[in-house]
Amino acid sequence: MSEKSPSFSIKNWSKDDQPREKLYHKGKETLSNAELVAIIIGAGNREESAVALSKRILDSVANNLSELGKLSLAQLKTFKGIGEAKAISIAAAMELGRRRREGEALKRKKIESSHSVFEFMQPILGDLPHEEFWIIYVNNSNRIIQKNQLSKGGITGTLVDIRLVLKTALQVGATGLILVHNHPSGTLRPSHMDKQLTQKLKLAGTSLDIKVLDHLIITEQAYFSFSDNGIL
Numbered sequence: 001m002s003e004k005s006p007s008f009s010i011k012n013w014s015k016d017d018q019p020r021e022k023l024y025h026k027g028k029e030t031l032s033n034a035e036l037v038a039i040i041i042g043a044g045n046r047e048e049s050a051v052a053l054s055k056r057i058l059d060s061v062a063n064n065l066s067e068l069g070k071l072s073l074a075q076l077k078t079f080k081g082i083g084e085a086k087a088i089s090i091a092a093a094m095e096l097g098r099r100r101r102e103g104e105a106l107k108r109k110k111i112e113s114s115h116s117v118f119e120f121m122q123p124i125l126g127d128l129p130h131e132e133f134w135i136i137y138v139n140n141s142n143r144i145i146q147k148n149q150l151s152k153g154g155i156t157g158t159l160v161d162i163r164l165v166l167k168t169a170l171q172v173g174a175t176g177l178i179l180v181h182n183h184p185s186g187t188l189r190p191s192h193m194d195k196q197l198t199q200k201l202k203l204a205g206t207s208l209d210i211k212v213l214d215h216l217i218i219t220e221q222a223y224f225s226f227s228d229n230g231i232l
Contacts, residue, residue, distance in 0.1 A: 019051065033058055033065065036100040040089050045081030053081050055102065057090075066220065069094035070127055098123055113141045114225035117178055117216050120144070125182035128219045135165055137174035137211070143171045160197060162204050169210050181214040188217055188224040190231070198226060 015195065028036075032103035037054035038044075057079055061067035068090070101123035125132060132196040133151040138144055148168060150160050161222040169177060178200060194217065202212040212216055214227040226232040 016171065019148060033063060036091065040093050041082065041086045043081070043101070048081070053079065053129065057082070057142075065094070065097070066127055069098060069213060070129065088142045098127070111136070111138055111144065111178065111213075114214055114216060114223065114228050117180065117214065117225075118218060118223040121147075121180045121216070121218055122220075122223075124217045125180065128182055129184050130183055131184060133160055133179070135168075135171055136178040136180060137172050138176040139173065140175050140177065142213075145174050162201055166204060166210060169205070170208065172209065176200065176211050176213045178213050180218060181216075182218045184219075186219050186221060190215075190217060190224065190226070193201060196229065 001044065019031055019039050022035065022037070023031055031039075034051050038050035041050055043056065044050040057076070058068065060079075061071070073084070073087045073093075074090060076082050076090055077084065082090075111120070120136070121134065125134070130153055132149055132153075134149050136144055136147045139226040142183055152167065165177065168174075169226070179201065179204065181194075194215070197214065198215045205212060212232065214225055216226075217224040
């Protein structure tokens with residue numbers, strides 16, 4: 001194909017083939033993942049349409065939108081036709097989707113089980129390529145008062161300040177703590193440091209009548225609960 005051939009821009013397609021027209025007339029639910037991504041990027045490259053390019057990008061992650069959300073800008077830009085602006089547009093759309101899931105989880109403000117903790121925190125931690133440690137502060141009714149990130153990149157005794165955790169608990173009137181961190185490797189086995197930190201917080205909170213209710217290790221699709229497994 002000649003180098004002077006125009007790119008396959010959506011605006012040049014017949015109206016029956018345009019994803020935007022399809023969404024307008026038939027509803028967003030009728031569009032495939034590739035068609036939705038095509039609307040985001042707007043145009044393909046000289047050899048393929050926006051939908052074909054989007055399908056190729058999705059094929060690289062087995063059509064898994066969660067995996068698509070993990071791709072860096074540099075990884076997205078390896079696809080011909082995806083420059084910095086389009087890569088940023090895709091990343092922004094994926095982040096909006098993640099925040100929507102987080103917002104839906106926030107509606108369930110009462111912690112009723114370890115699974116409800118997982119549903120609440122998975123949108124925040126499940127897809128991360130690095131490790132983060134969070135504390136959920138709850139009241140007597142197990143309703144969430146607030147959640148705080150304590151560390152990023154790993155768990156060590158120096159990164160998690162137990163005094164700060166308890167100070168915050170007293171300030172917000174929390175009577176219970178739920179510890180949550182993720183394992184990007186996918187393993188659900190608690191480490192010695194995980195267990196040691198849990199016991200330190202549990203012991204420190206005893207004199208203040210602040211209980212450690214659970215500690216969850218979260219992966220993309222599963223979790224491990226210290227409480228459920230009797231090691232709290």
